[in-house]
Amino acid sequence: MELFEYSQAASTEAAVKSGSATGARFIAGGTTLVDLMKLGVETPQRVVDVNSLAGKVPGIDTVDVTPEGGLRIGALVRNADLAHHQTVASHYAVLSQALLSGASAQLRNMATTGGNLLQRTRCVYFRDTAFPCNKREPGSGCPAIGGVNRMMAILGTSDQCIATNPSDMNVALTALEATIHIQGAKGERAVPIHEFFLLPGTTPHKENVLEPGELITFVTLAKPAAGTRSVYLKLRDRASYEFALSSAAVVAQVEGKRLKNVRIAMGGVGTRPWRMVEAEHVLEGHEVEDGNLRKAAEAALRAAKPQSENGFKVELAKRCLVHAVKQLVELA
């Protein structure tokens, strides 16, 4: 770890100001940032602690019902608190399940909503400075292509980067069509989650639309329509404390076996949380049965481009999607 300056933010404005300085990083739970600093992957010159905003910025560390009946989640709300929040557990089950399937109890006690949104990839090459990595050092190369890539993405990859977005929470938030609220030097803005994350393309180091110094303040969720159910299914190599090989978040209004307003997002397969719009179209307004489920799964993975070691993810993801929808309509 290298020497850095540490400060605590007194207000969102102050946080944005200090966060805009060169080489500055916010720290919330620290479970991503400190880990990467120890590995020498992150070498911030300044670390701006935003935990001090709790109590100073109303709602930044609480979960509140909005006037419209939706939910406003503060950026500093811990993953564990969010998962166990009564309204979340009952009305946004997919979010609660996704959070609880991630990391470990200790990590969830530290990790925050804002930090989880921005957690970095688990690509082993990104995490080891002995290797080149286009995400870490643009233009240096990608050893994951043709290397150890079993965990890597099969959707949204480029010839510069094949790393997944590893978050479970982000998959659930994508299916819930969350809005990210951002405070910047020029004021506030709100970005729908499907516009928040960027594809790697030729700029894998740019993972989202945040500008230097911009601070995530809240995440908002719309009020679920009547009869909405949701589910999160995570498939992985072991039963806990492991990232997804494939995961699916499904949100829909369920009438018998018929689905309305279906929203499906998948994790473990994409370079960002992956919304399965075509699969949604296949299922929208129909009764769920094996035929259209399989068709939906095929549609979802049509663009999949496996790497040398992860061809199995295509089939695994299909089963994941099918089973998650079946769980939603209580067929499984």
Add this chain to the structure above:
Amino acid sequence: MAGVAETAMESVIGKPVPRVDGPLKVSGTARYTSDHNLEGMLYAVPVCATIAKGRIRSLNVAAAESVRGVKAVYHRENIGKVFRTAPAMGFSLMSDERRPPFEDDVIRYWGQYVAVVVAETFQQAQAGAAAVQVSYDAEPHDVSTELALPAGESLREESKRGDVAAAFASAPVKIDATYVTPAETHNPIELHASVAAWDGQSFTLYETSQAVWNQREVLAQMLGVPLDNVRVISRFLGSGFGGKLWPWPHSVLAAVAARKLNRPVKLVVSRRMMFQNVGHRPLTQQRVRVSAKADGTLLSLDHEALNHTAILDDFSEGCGEATGYLYSVPNVRIASALVRRNVGSATAMRGPGAVPGLYATESAMDELAVALKMDPVALRLKNEPKLDESLGLPFSSRHMVECLQVGAEKFGWARRTPQVGSMKADGKTLGWGVAVASWIAARFDCEAKVELRADGSARVACGTQDVGTGTYTVLAQVVADKAGVPLDRVEVVLGDTTLPPGPISGGSMVTSSMIPAVGDATRQAIETVLLAATSSKTGPFAGKKRGEVEFANGRVQLKGDASSGVGFGEVLAAQNLSVATGSGKSGATFGAKPTVSQHSFGAQFVEVTWQPEIARLRVSRVVTVIDAGRVLNLRAGRNQIEGAVMMGVGMAMFEQTEYDHKTGATINNSLADYLMTTHADAPSVDVTFLDYPDLTLNEYGARGIGEIGLAGVAPAITAAVYHATGVRVRRLPIRIEDLLANQKLA
């Protein structure tokens, strides 16, 4: 020994007594190696090579030397003389990476130490290490996980009886299959560490060592000082699994730096380095050819094993360890060879040889049972040998049949239907599998000293170690039993070369090795008490002859008269004696010519659940029956077996050190990326000890239980997986992609 009455008090032997060191550990007051902080101590951080083969072209330390707090940067040109160890006589001077650090500028594996930075703080040393600039002339390396016999080399035959080739050729039923186990990394929670101090003449080395005496011998030679000038201390270990048996280069680096700078130096190996610099279980590739008559009678067993080894070191895994004596087979051949790779040195990992070996041979037995359409338990019972056919000697104590029968009964094996995928429960497919286990039983040399003290307490000292398995507790139990002292009044001192030489904590042999020595030492101390009692002119036994008194339940008494008893403490105190001492010494059977075949046995029954619709495989239930002699401490014993089963689940399902083929790096080098069994993966485990004493080994009949529990778990799991899915996994670990292959979406 005459004069010692049978203990009437309830013995602590065999009881599930809690760890005597438990309170220290749960309160965080047990001092592990890296907890030692000496006055004026510096910190060392090694610099690791970032190629797997080639030469160092240049090494620039200027930037590192100018990092604040950096005291020195050592490398090939300024480390000075570091020696090799002389050829060893017998079982001594053990080390797996024999090349002294920085001996030449050749790089033979990724991560090899090329320099070490010493600084005032750990952070400064790290910053210094990051600032060392090394350039290399890289050459093409080889870390391929496909092993082939090197051109011009042939397999070395380790054991042979009959004619396997002829028997196999003419056999009616046969299996010929190759099984692969990956490189596995020992991942004890406690990182390897050295804290070295030099006083101008002698070294005191706090080490994470499973063998302090060997560590001392090797370090003394490598550092070029007399043996007497090295003291090695290893009081508590956060486990080692074999990885801490022999010295590794970091210990030498810490000691050299301490001597050069004349200040204590601490070096803690990082988790990443744990994957490179301190050993691993090597990749094995084993071809097994087994054949039988149609009724299941075995005809031949041919076991060929390759394992990878480092460029300079010849580490043979010894996969054929259990192959020769497990079954009655007229024709057997065991052969092996090494295949060089650009990897760090391999070393022993829990159950070396037998554990990967049994994965191969027991898998082949399961395949044979399928080919014979025979129940796999019945196949094994049918081929139970009457004696150890590899040695032509009787077994000291073998109850394999009972292991299988008791296990089958507890597991409910009779309900098994053999067809693949035929068993269901709660919407899941069940798979049931079985495999047997075996592990060597033997003793190492051991010396011990016992003191019976005037305050009624006892002390036992032995230069062995407690890896975390319960050695402190078991030693206390033996002394408590022999001397009639309450367990909590027995002080146990281990892990220091100033104590009498003790056995290595390896091979599951500490318990069996220390019983005779500690027993004799205690008896000698008791005899001293009796002599003191009767030679006195005053006190309760004044004027009595030695033959008129005896020792029972911690008391000296007139023969047969418990009412005359006086506590040994009082007897000593009455004569102004502080202590009565005894010492004991017992010899090794390990390495000696055997007169009887001594082994432990076991059977592993496994249930897996399989959900093809989500490709989810879980190990749900394990019944394990162990025949490991008499178990001295049921709680510690059960703990060893349960832990070993968890490790077996890891071996079958998760563990694998992955080499990046382009660079040769061990790429999944963290506890997040190298998967091991978590609590959520843990099956329910039912452990049974048959508890037949093996009195050929020691007076309690105790063998060892540290490793046997891991043997047989992986092949029982892959057998269960076959039963559930129809997929035979011959390359560990079992992965989702193996199970997805040739499976239709359910």
